[in-house]
Amino acid sequence: MGWEYGIRTTQPAILSEVVKLLADALTFTDIYSLEHHANGFVLNREDPSWPRALEVWIEEASDVEEIADGELYIYCLFHIWGEEARSWMQQMEQESRQVDGGLIWFEL
Structure with missing residues (x-):
C-alpha cells in the first residue's frame, strides 16, 4: 500500500472546510477524477x-497514538506513491499551512 497520514487540529469544527480546501488544492491530469463525499x-x-x-x-480516532480516542482528524491514504503522490501531498501541505487552526500533519 501507499502512504498514510493524519492531520489534527485544535479546532475540529474546521475539518470539513479543510477537506474542501485540500481537494481544491490538487492538480491532476485527465486520467484522474475527483469524487466528493460528505466527509471527504x-x-x-x-x-x-x-x-x-x-x-x-x-x-474519529481509535488507537491513533497522536490523538485521543474519539477526537476527529483528517485521514489521508495515498494508494499510489512516486512523484505524483508526492506532488499531491506537497500541494495539500502547502494549502494546510494557509489555514488558521493549528493543523499538524503526522505519519500513521
Whole structure:
C-alpha cells in the first residue's frame, strides 16, 4: 500500500472546510477524477486494476497514538506513491499551512 497520514487540529469544527480546501488544492491530469463525499473525497484514476489514487476522510480516532480516542482528524491514504503522490501531498501541505487552526500533519 501507499502512504498514510493524519492531520489534527485544535479546532475540529474546521475539518470539513479543510477537506474542501485540500481537494481544491490538487492538480491532476485527465486520467484522474475527483469524487466528493460528505466527509471527504476520493481521487480516482482510469485503471480498473487500481482505481483509487488518494482518499481523504474525516475520521474519529481509535488507537491513533497522536490523538485521543474519539477526537476527529483528517485521514489521508495515498494508494499510489512516486512523484505524483508526492506532488499531491506537497500541494495539500502547502494549502494546510494557509489555514488558521493549528493543523499538524503526522505519519500513521
